[in-house]
Structure formats: structure tokens, C-alpha cells
Amino acid sequence: MKTMQWLLLLPVFFMLSCRSGLRLFNKSQYDKAVRAFAKQLRRSPRNEKAHLMLPIAYDSARAVHLGQVRNYRKSNDPMRYEKIRAELMKLQEDYAIIRRFRAASAVVTPKDYSKAISSLVEKAAALHYHLGDSLLRTGIKSDARKAWGEFNQALTNIEDYRDAGALRDSAVIKGHMTIAISVGASPDCCEDAASYFANGIRSSIESDVRKSRFVSFVTADKPSDSQMKIDFSLKLEDFHRSQFQEDRSADVEEIDGTDTSYVTVAAKVYYNSLKVTGRGTLLYTLTRPEGELQRAFDYLPVWERYYQLTFEGDERALTEADEAMRTDDTLDPPDPQTFYENIVWGSLINDACIDLLGRYGKDNFGYGY
Template identity: 35%
Template sequence: MKKLAFPQLASIVAILLYTLLLSCKSGEKLYNKGRYDEAVNAFVKKLQRKPQDATAARLLPEAYRQAQGMREDRVNSYLRSNDDLKWEHVRNEYRSLQSLYTAIHSSPAALKVVQPKDYRDAITGAQENAAEIRYNRGMDLLEKGDKASAREAYDEFGAALQLIPNYRDTKQRRDEAFQLGVVNVAVSQIEVRSTYFQFSADQFRDYLIRNLQQRNINQFVQFYDERVVKNANLYPDEYIELRFFDFVVGQTYVDRIERDVSKEIIVGTTKDTTGKEINLYKTVKATLYITKKTVVSKGLLDYRITNTNNWQVLRTDRIPGSYTWLNQYGTFKGDERALSDEDKRLMGGVDMAPPPPTELFMEFTRPIYDVLARDLQSFYSRI
């Protein structure tokens, strides 16, 4: 084992003494500031390290008495109040007192000067009362029979289980509240005027439903394909109707442009009368023949959310979307040096066929999908 040099040993001893002194002073400061729980813990730690410390032994009983009195006063205040959830506050106070009990029992020296009270039975009683209150609130809400109250009941039963797991039949009641509180939403099939695009429209709808389900926007909202609802004999609470309106796919425009270009270039150098070298310039020219093919696809999606119980329209909107495919190519006559870099990029291109109509359909609906998904997430997150 390596021996410490005297300066190192002295330094370590000095640090330990300073820490002990600081701990004692910290406990006194906390006590003088009325932070009695923290003072108790500080004095206990001091007695764990130095069981004979007179200051900690003298102040610990008083700090504990003050902490106990302060928290029991709060308990009595809560018990006199009309707050439905007072037993949860009472439990928290008892828990704080029990933590002091545990801390003091961790130090034999601390136990010699103070005998803390065991609050385990008090905590158990408070938890049982608190759980009963939460349970009864949940049952009262369930009896109202509406979805909003059922969702509140679900939270109440959840709070009861947090207090006492397996309390009575709370799990069963919470499941019942969840089922009553859920909003089942059916998403309609999308009808388009051309059967050629029906498959693409179905893909749009299917992807939307999967995305809404995976996002888990709200635990109380469940999305279904309209076909699933019919086959399972489910009765949806809300119905999202989707319809593509006034769409055009593959509208083609061809523009042929003829454009003259010119540029001054340096062709050499010469000297002036003073002998200074100067550049010689020449203007070069060319004619560009550019073909620009533009294929435009665009349309509108109407959507409407309806409450199926009273057929009230909850939300309606129309979302535009568009996609433009562009191909440009060209040739030129004349001096290539007259062309700009952008002009050169157009030269030598070829006439390309646009994507197939089904792909164009998916492209113009992509921005529609993004807006629709955000709208539905915003709408259903507030339920």
C-alpha cells in the first residue's frame, strides 16, 4: 500500500475537518431559517460522521419537534378544508414525516437524543381515504353517461390505482370508462370521377388511416377504415368524408422559345501609344432554340367531419394541392462562347416522357395529405 506524504495527509485531514465544520454550520443555518426538515437531515448526517458532536445532538430534537409540529399543523388544516383531494395532501405530509423517521433511525447517535414517530399507519389510512375519494368521483362521473365525463372518470380511476394498486374493482371500472370515453372515427372511401385513379385514391386513404393510428394522437380517439367498420358492425361516433374535387392530372404545355444571345469576349491583347498592354474584345453571337415541356397536375380535396349521433358538421375544409413536372432541352446555332452556364446546361437535353398519371396523381396529393394530417391531428388532440 502506498503511503501518503505528510503534506498530502495534512491536506486531507484539513478538508475533512472543514467538511464537518461546514456541515454543522449548514445545519444551524437551515434551523435558523426555519427549514426544519433539511436541518434534521443535516444534523443526522453530522451525527453519523461524528456521534459525539454536541451542537448536532442539542439541536436535532428541537429541529425534529419543529418539523413535526409544522407538518401536523398542515395536516389539521387540510382535514378542516372542503378540498375533495385533501387526503392526498395529508398523505404527502405524513410521507415527509416518515422520511424523517427513517433518517433518524439510520443513526444510533441520533436515536439517543430523539425518538421519532412512526407514521406508516397514518400513511396507509390517508391513502385508503384518498383512493376511496378518487374511486367515488370516478363512479359519479361514469353515471353521467357522456363521453367527456367517462374520460374524466378514467383519470380518476387511474389516480386511485396510483394510490393503491388493485384497489377494489378500480381496474375494471377504468377499462369501462375508457370504452365509454373512446371516440370511434370512420374514414370514408374516396370516390373519384375516374376509375383509373381509384387505386391511387385508395392508397392515399389507406396511408392516411395508418398514419393517424400510428401517431396515437389521442388515446381516446380510434380511427377505422370505413370498410372495417361495416364488416365489424361497429357504430362510429364520427365520420370523416373525403372527396377529391375538380382535379386535373397531366395537363401538358409545350413552349418553343427562340432567343438570341451575345457576349463580349477577349480575343487578344495589344499595346497603346504609351506601351501599356490592353485587351482586344470581340462580340460573339448565337441563337438558342429551347423546348419547354410543363406537365401540371392539381386538385382539391374536400373533407368533412360529422357527428353521427346528431349529424352535426364538426369541421369542414377544402385543401388545394399541385405538382408541376418540367423538362427543358435545346439546341443552338452560332458561337458556343456566347452561351451562359445556364444556357449550356440546357443544350444537348432530350425530350423525356413525364411520369405516368398515377404517379402524378400521388405527387399532387402529397401536399394535400400533409395539410390534412396536421388538421386532423390538431382537431382530435383537443378531444
């Protein structure tokens, strides 16, 4: 019975499969259409639509991919051989699926691009190798960092290609920079804050230095290729005290002799708050043989604390957190050092490190730097 049901469904299945191929073809998804029609012929070797459409879909796929190949051959893109190879790989997949099914092979004779693909791997490796070699010979640090990328791409195409590995290591040495960091602060900042920031940014950068193959950061008293001067200013602009209120309510138990009842009690609580806002700027200047680079970060830090709760109404409505805030202690504004250490320094160091390591990081070849 089950066999009979499948036999009845087969024509419907074949029809839907062919329609799927036509939909893909009409969407210009020619490679997928080739696969759909080839599989259709495998299931139904006499299907007229698949007989008609498979050659058309294959020719359309070839026209698209070979058109792209011609465009890449005319370009000066250093990745052109990889891109040509990617196009031919898609045609090779079409070749494989057609050759896999006898009925499809009887309709179309696909072209084998395997030799062309193999030759492109060699051409790509050679191109990147020669580009890297030319860059490395200039003696310019930024070119050496670019050369590292070219040698690495050559090795991606062919492992152990010629002496690309040794030249890639040489590019790291020739492209390496040592940057000395010094930190200064405006009169609005205390000296301790400047020292705190200097130590913080150095330790943060040094902890991430493994991410950068081309740069090391040292203190200002050490020999270096470049000097980085970091200046920052900080002003505490506004001290604002305010009060806000919240309503509280709770169901509490009341006992009168032998009678127990529950009543709802309410209170209005008042919180005092102190809000401090600041304004600051961090500017770093990197002096290099290639020229000077400047970057600036503006920041508006905010410090806010709540203290001294008072209330009106029934004390039983207060929460445990409310009780903890019931104190006569006042709250003074933070001094600049405390404000800086608790609020500002973390975000500033993070911004500076992200920017620096973005320029000299593991996957950044330092173009122009």
C-alpha cells in the same frame, strides 16, 4: 502519517458540514437541513450548532408539511389523499434519518407517521373507487371514460382493490366510441386525391388504434356512434421558373510533352428551377350525441425541383453532379394529383391523426368528447 492528516482535517470537515446545514436551512430546504444536521451529530455528537439547529430544522419541516396537509384536507381535489401522503412521506423520511443516529435521537424525538400513511392509501383508493362508480352509473360515454381514470387510480393505490379492475374494464366498453370517416374534396381537387387521402388517413389511424382504448375508426358504410366528415381543398396557386448561378473552380493537370503542370480552371454554372406553391384547407367535423366538434388545418405546400444545367467557362471545372444535370429535358409542373400525393397528403394525415389520437389516445380519458 495519513491518520494524522485526517485528524487535522476533521474539524474543518465538521465545520463545513454544519455550514452546509445552515445554508440549506436559510434556503428553506428544511428536510435537507434535518439530514445535514443529523449526519453532523453522528460525526460530532457534541457539536453545539447541530444540537441547536436540528430541532429548529425539524420543527420548521413539520410546520411546512403539516400546513400543506391542512390545506389539502379542506380541498375537494380527488387526488388530495395522494398529496397528503406525499407530504407525510417526507416527514417520515426525516423520522427515519433522526432515528438512525443515536446522537440525533437524543436531541429530537420525531413523530412516526407510518400508520397515518397506510390509512391514506386506503382512503385514496376508496375515494377514486366511489368517484368512478358514480361516473359509470350516469350512462354517459364521456363519464365512462372519466370513470376509467378513477378506477385506474384506485388500483394504483391498492392493487386488486375490491372489483375496481372489473369496473375499469366495464368503463372501456361503456365509454367506447365508433367513428365513421367519410372524405370529400372541393372541385379544385381531383376525385383520386380524395380517395387517396381517405385511404391514407384510415390506414394511419388504424395502425395507431392500439393507442386508443376508447375509439375505433370505420368506413362510412359501417354502423357507428358518431360520424366524421373530412373535407379538404387544394389549389395550385403559382408556377414560378427561375435560374440561379454558382461559380466552380478546380485544379487540373496539364501535360505538355514531358512537362506536367497544374492549372486552375473556372466555370459559371446556371441551374433552372421550377417552384410550385399551393394553398389548402382540411376541415373535419365530428358529429356526436354531445354535439358537433370542428377542427381546421391550413397548409401552404411547396414543390420545387432543379433541372437543365448550362455553363460558361471551362468544362473541366464542372462536378459530377453538374454533369448529371446537363440535359436538354424540360420539366413540367406537377398535375394536382402528383402534387397532392408527393407533397400534401403525408403532412395532412399526420396532423389529423395527431389531433384525433390526442383526443382519444391511450392516456386521454376523453374529457368532454
